[in-house]
Amino acid sequence: xxxxxxxxxxxxxxTKVWNEHLAEYWTPKNFNFWYYFGSLAMLVLVIxxxxxxxxxxxxxxxxxxxxxxxxxxxRDVPWGWLMRYLHSTGASAFFVIVxxxxxxxxxxxxxxxxxxxxxxxxxxIFVTLMAEAFMGYLLPWGxxxxxxxxxxxxxxDVIPYLGPILTxxxxxxxxxxxxxxxxFFAFHVIALPLVLCALVFLHIVALHKVGSNNPDGIxxxxxxxxxxxxxxxxxxxxxxxxxxxxGVVVFFMVYLGVVFFWPDGSGVLLEKDNFAPANxxxxxxxxxxxxxxxxxxSILRASTSDFLLILTVITGVAAVATFFIDTKxxxxxxxxxxxxxxxxxxxxxxxxxxxxxxxxxxxVVLFLLPWLDKSPVKSIRYRSMPFKIAVGIFVIAFISxxxxxxxxxxxxSTIQAQLCTxxxxxxxxxxxxxxxxxxxxxxxxxxx
Amino acid sequence: xSSNEDSTNENRSRRRFITGLTSAAWAxxxxxxxxxxxxxxxxxxxxxxxGAPVEFDxxxxxxxxxxxxxxxxxxVVVLRRTPEMMSGLxxxxxxLADPDSVGSVQPTYALNAARADTDRNDVLVMLSVCTHLGxxxxxxxxxxxxxxxxEDSKGGFFCPCxxxxxxxxxRVYKNVPANKNMDIPPYQFLNxxxxxxxxxxxxxx
Numbered sequence: 001x002x003x004x005x006x007x008x009x010x011x012x013x014x015t016k017v018w019n020e021h022l023a024e025y026w027t028p029k030n031f032n033f034w035y036y037f038g039s040l041a042m043l044v045l046v047i048x049x050x051x052x053x054x055x056x057x058x059x060x061x062x063x064x065x066x067x068x069x070x071x072x073x074x075r076d077v078p079w080g081w082l083m084r085y086l087h088s089t090g091a092s093a094f095f096v097i098v099x100x101x102x103x104x105x106x107x108x109x110x111x112x113x114x115x116x117x118x119x120x121x122x123x124x125i126f127v128t129l130m131a132e133a134f135m136g137y138l139l140p141w142g143x144x145x146x147x148x149x150x151x152x153x154x155x156x157d158v159i160p161y162l163g164p165i166l167t168x169x170x171x172x173x174x175x176x177x178x179x180x181x182x183x184f185f186a187f188h189v190i191a192l193p194l195v196l197c198a199l200v201f202l203h204i205v206a207l208h209k210v211g212s213n214n215p216d217g218i219x220x221x222x223x224x225x226x227x228x229x230x231x232x233x234x235x236x237x238x239x240x241x242x243x244x245x246x247g248v249v250v251f252f253m254v255y256l257g258v259v260f261f262w263p264d265g266s267g268v269l270l271e272k273d274n275f276a277p278a279n280x281x282x283x284x285x286x287x288x289x290x291x292x293x294x295x296x297x298s299i300l301r302a303s304t305s306d307f308l309l310i311l312t313v314i315t316g317v318a319a320v321a322t323f324f325i326d327t328k329x330x331x332x333x334x335x336x337x338x339x340x341x342x343x344x345x346x347x348x349x350x351x352x353x354x355x356x357x358x359x360x361x362x363x364v365v366l367f368l369l370p371w372l373d374k375s376p377v378k379s380i381r382y383r384s385m386p387f388k389i390a391v392g393i394f395v396i397a398f399i400s401x402x403x404x405x406x407x408x409x410x411x412x413s414t415i416q417a418q419l420c421t422x423x424x425x426x427x428x429x430x431x432x433x434x435x436x437x438x439x440x441x442x443x444x445x446x447x448x
Numbered sequence: 449x450s451s452n453e454d455s456t457n458e459n460r461s462r463r464r465f466i467t468g469l470t471s472a473a474w475a476x477x478x479x480x481x482x483x484x485x486x487x488x489x490x491x492x493x494x495x496x497x498x499g500a501p502v503e504f505d506x507x508x509x510x511x512x513x514x515x516x517x518x519x520x521x522x523x524v525v526v527l528r529r530t531p532e533m534m535s536g537l538x539x540x541x542x543x544l545a546d547p548d549s550v551g552s553v554q555p556t557y558a559l560n561a562a563r564a565d566t567d568r569n570d571v572l573v574m575l576s577v578c579t580h581l582g583x584x585x586x587x588x589x590x591x592x593x594x595x596x597x598x599e600d601s602k603g604g605f606f607c608p609c610x611x612x613x614x615x616x617x618x619r620v621y622k623n624v625p626a627n628k629n630m631d632i633p634p635y636q637f638l639n640x641x642x643x644x645x646x647x648x649x650x651x652x653x
Contacts, residue, residue: 147583151609154582169486173495175521183489281516281523281576283583287609301610305623350627352580409611 021208026233027240028214030447034108035212035240036247037101043248044094045200049193051087059139061185063178066141067277085263091133092269093255095292098126102366107391109378110213111370118210121203123367128199130293130363132192135184137290138176142274147283149184150176155300158353175280216447217378223446232447268406286408294405295398296359299424301409302417303355308346310418311354315343318429358421365428372428375435377443384438390427397423501646503638506571514587516576519645523576523584524633525605525618526643529562532591533616534570536602537561540615545622546629552579552619554632555648563617563632573635573645574618576605580626583609589616605630 009015019025058077060069073080102122105111111119138149153170157163172179211221220230234240264270268291273284289297319339322332346354365372375383380391397420404417502519506526509515514527538561541547549559562569576584585605588597596606597613604621605614613621618630634648 147609151581151583154580157581168491169489171491172489173491173521174499177495177521179492179495280521281518281584283586283608285586285608287583301625304625352625352627355625408608 021204022237022241023235025208025236026220026230027212027236028216028220028447029232029234029239030214030216031212031240031243032215034100034104034215036244036251037097037104039244040247040251041094041097041101042200043251044090044097045196048087048090048094051083051090052189052193054083055087056189061139061182063141063181063278066139066181070140082259085259088270089255089259089263091136092265092290092292093251093258094129095133098129099292102126103395106369107380108213108215109217109373109375109380112213112217112373112378113370114210115207115213116370117206118203119370120367121199121206123363125196125199125203126366127363128192128196132188132196133290133292135188135192138181138184139188140274141181141278142271143276143279143282143284144271144274144287146176146278146280147287148289149180151287152289153180155356155359158356213378214447215379216381216444218443218445218447220447288406291402291406294403295401295424296362296405298401298405298417299362299421300355300359301405302414302421303351303358304414304418305351307418307421308351308354312343312346314422315339315346319343358425362424365425368428369431372431373435374432375440377440379443382441382443383435384440386434386438390431390434393423394427397427499646501644503642503644505642507641512589514589516584517645519633524645525572525574525576525587526645527572527574527587527589527616529570529572529616531570533589533603534562536591537615537617540602540604540621543621544615544619545624545627547619549619549629551627552629552631554629555634557648557651558632561617563619563629565635565637568637571643572617573633573643575631575633577630578607578609578612578626579620579628579630580607580610580612580624583607585612585614585630 005015055073058069058073058080060066070084073084075081077083105119105122134149134152138145153167153176156166156170159166168174170180171177172183211219214220220232223231225231258265258269262269271288271290273286288294316339319336322335322339325332375387377383380388401417401420401424404413404420407413499520502517502524504515504517504526506528509526509528511528512530512533514525516523517526518524541561546552547561549563554563557565560566560569562572563574564570564572578585585607588594588601588606589603590601591603592601593599594601594606596611597604603616605616605618607613607626610625612624612626614626614630615621618632620626620629633645635643635645636648636651638644
């Protein structure tokens with residue numbers, strides 16, 4: 001065996017890679033519950049790729065055959081129902097895991113220096129995953145698939161001048177049609193999975209360059225023994241590979257429980273209107289996207305002309321407030337100009353345009369997190385009270401937006417969504433201030 | 449050739465220039481090579497040809513009845529409006545965002561309050577596509593209280609997606625997500641009963 005490995009190692013760095021990334025990749029010894037979700041996300045990616053391959057063996061990306069081919073998979077293909085439920089439930093599981101994974105990064109300051117690129121690549125993965133999920137959702141060619149795609153593609157219509165040309169280009173037709181289905185299939189099955197795998201690879205390369213953060217938010221590399229091994233580090237393999245297996249078992253209990261006993265999630269995981277084939281003449285009465293998009297969808301719907309007036313006032317207040325912040329004069333002036341331009345923009349463009357801009361911004365602000373956070377400590381364990389309160393409010397606002405987005409609009413729910421939208425953006429806009437405010441606890445020099 | 453000669457300033461700037469020139473040529477080439485891939489995603493010739501006009505015999509419609517006809521894959525409403533519906537159009541003018549259809553798409557012969565050919569202005573021919581995000585609004589033809597259209601509704605269309613409201617000529621109400629009246633396609637009457645949707649070339653105006 002060792003002869004064989006020597007033979008390989010002279011030609012390919014197998015042992016080197018194994019050691020650098022597993023057996024001698026030093027990981028903080030204090031990982032807790034929150035650190036399961038990275039490996040689980042990779043597991044779900046594999047599940048989605050494998051079940052996806054078996055689904056494409058029977059699925060037909062043709063507007064006249066697609067819906068029937070999914071029913072064929074469900075009824076006639078041996079174990080086809082299992083492949084499909086694993087895939088459809090896997091999509092929701094993917095987002096549950098990714099949202100928890102991102103939240104972990106937020107509370108332990110994992111995006112902070114020197115891990116900004118890990119965070120940025122992760123954000124790109126999140127956006128790609130949303131595109132992957134959105135395109136996959138058109139493939140069953142149910143009525144909700146059809147109208148969901150119609151609504152989301154129409155979002156690009158608000159771009160001045162380019163919008164109509166762009167939407168035609170995306171659809172490949174003047175309406176959502178066979179051409180759209182065919183290309184979404186290509187993106188969903190080939191293009192985006194390749195991009196996702198490449199991004200996951202980069203995410204891990206960047207992570208292994210800087211090393212993992214941990215619940216204490218301090219660097220284990222600051223305390224090394226004479227051999228250069230971090231004193232508080234343990235080898236990823238076997239310690240965390242074994243620990244992650246426990247997480248996998250628990251995950252499978254929940255995931256397979258849903259697959260076998262609750263695959264439609266009472267209309268949340270598989271929407272009722274999608275059990276009817278696409279009908280270009282009939283919009284479903286309650287059109288909502290799948291649950292993982294609803295927080296952003298709520299922000300889109302919150303944009304009404306009345307709401308823009310409120311936002312203009314807030315922008316005006318922010319513009320004036322810049323003069324009371326203790327910073328350089330040039331900073332004040334440029335901030336003031338930005339706010340003033342925004343206020344003018346709010347009065348020129350209409351609510352539809354700003355709805356799309358706000359929805360996009362809600363995702364873009366995530367990228368800025370490492371630079372908005374000004375706290376002297378990383379982990380929530382040692383942070384000041386204002387940060388903890390802000391995170392609490394943010395979680396409530398995000399979940400409320402998700403809940404509101406799953407239900408039809410009413411006057412009251414619109415106001416609630418608008419309030420939550422303001423809270424969502426305030427979390428990021430005010431972050432440089434509240435993270436620097438209040439007394440932080442002393443940070444230990446070694447892991448606790 | 450000595451290595452000293454290579455590192456003279458003159459040579460270095462020449463090399464930079466040539467490298468820059470080569471990169472620029474590659475960039476132009478890359479741009480040209482990407483073009484066919486990008487353009488291949490545009491609507492195909494078949495998709496463009498599929499916009500053939502559609503005939504519809506509306507004599508089978510009762511007064512006050514509506515059907516949706518498919519044209520270019522999109523729903524087109526054909527509605528025979530009653531005199532009561534027609535008079536309702538002028539009652540709601542104050543509630544509309546663009547009662548004169550200044551910002552909307554319609555053929556010139558439908559640029560009036562009824563948004564229909566004046567010869568038969570009771571027949572509404574309209575693209576049933578919400579100008580917000582493209583859903584197909586639900587018809588609310590009855591005059592009177594309606595949970596979505598309000599207490600004294602004169603009839604109209606309600607978009608289930610984001611709550612936009614339109615009157616029975618497809619004109620949008622104020623303070624709803626949609627900002628334009630719904631489109632009127634080109635159409636013409638072939639005879640007393642048959643309408644041709646999508647083509648008005650033989651129209652005598």
